[in-house]
Amino acid sequence: MTSTADQRALIMGLVTGSALTLLATGCFYYLSPKDAPAAVEEPEYVEGVDGLIGNTPLMKIRSLSEATGCTILGKAEFMNPGGSSKDRVALNIIRSAEEAGILKPHKGSTVFEGTVGSTGISIAMIARAKGYKAWIVMPDDQAKEKYQLLEKLGATVEKVRPVSIIDKNQFVNRARERAGAFGEGESVGYFADQFENSANFDAHYKTTGPEIFSQTKGKIDALVLGAGTGGTLSGITCYLKPLVKNLKVFLADPLGSGLYNKVKYNTMYAPQEKEGTRRRHQVDTVVEGIGINRLTRNFDAGRQFVDDAFRVTDEEAIKMSRFLVREDGLFLGSSSAVNCVAAVRAARQLGPGHVVVTLLNDSGQRHLTKFWSDEYLAANKLDFPLGAKESVNDFVE
Secondary structure: OOOHHHHHHHHHHHHHHHHHHHHHHHHHHHHOOOOOOOOOOOOOOOOOHHHHOOOOOEEEOHHHHHHHOOEEEEEEHHHOOOOEOHHHHHHHHHHHHHHOOOOOOOOOOEEEEEOOOHHHHHHHHHHHHHOOEEEEEEEOOOOHHHHHHHHHOOOEEEEEOOOOOOOOOOHHHHHHHHHHHOEEOOEEEEEOOOOOOHHHHHHHHHHHHHHHHHHHOOOOOEEEEEOOOOHHHHHHHHHHOOOOOOOEEEEEEEOOOOHHHHHHHOOOOOHHHOOOOOOOOOOOOOOOOOOOOOOOHHHHHHHHHOOEEEEEOHHHHHHHHHHHHHHHOOOEOHHHHHHHHHHHHHHHHHOOOOEEEEEEOEEHHHOOOOOOOHHHHHHOOOOOOOOOOOOHHHHOO
16 A cells, blocks of 8 residues: 655645656757748749849729729839839840840840830930940930930930931941941940830730739730830730620820821821921820831731721820829820820720729829920920819810
8 A cells, every 4th residue: 555655745846846847848849949930941032133124013094994884904014113114115126136146245235226205215224234234226206204214224315416317327327337337356236226126015915914914814805015126015915805895995096196197097197297397206295115217017916906006196194194193193104194095095995894903104204304394395286284173074076
């Protein structure tokens, strides 16, 4: 029979053992790292500035959607690192030249381009990041901040008078000439040729189009875009048309551009081309970045899929830009404003309940001294004040 003393000793042993076990467990927990992950994960980052390009958000433009009864969506291309949709094009042009063995980084090579601004800015940024120099030829009547930004990015900026494409001194022709005369040893001059280079089309066919399809889940009734080189319009259209049944594609064209008549009547003509009527060189509009009076290879690649076209006046574009700031806090450039005017027209044509997608190409920050300058607009008799309560239906015809 067990004595009382033995029972007490057994109880004390059990209590002491339990206490030591709890103490050891507590010490182990205290000394162990609290936030250690269950498994080692790779860090998440992108590779260089080119890794920031693309995958831009698709946003609902509330004011235009409410005014039309449709869902009008704008793809925020101004959120690319170079500030515009041209980042995609510049990256693919340079990458394609590298893959073809034409460009090799850090050999003193220079990328040449003739542009009204945005493509040049994107090329300057990406060339700098990838070990090249940039030489940008531009008409001398563009917004001043474009030249300034190019220079800050380290590009050589050559300004020329705006003249016809048949003139050897036209900005695209001059860039091609400069590229051909450049180079020694391993350094080469590469002409980006955004108007005719299929890498422009491919950039949007392979990235922008698929992004739009994924973001809308394929539920899109209309695509509305302006065209300059035509790569954006053709690339996105050629990707989406086979995937989206009954998709309507509308061209948004500013004054003085011949593309509207090319789509509508298969004739490259603009009334503003009539002798004695033009106020400015190039196309007769305050809008920069879209509108052209020749048929490029990139535009022609998707022209058969464009269903209709809208001509947008300067007044409509200017008032739309101010309206979007007032109603949505959206500060957009001139081509984006043209796109939005045309998106409203497309929504009206389709009727309430449809989904209309357009691109917000760039912000107003690189249009401060022209499209957003009250002084410039007034000097060119383009000062169209927006009423405090004016709706989109008051100024979009």
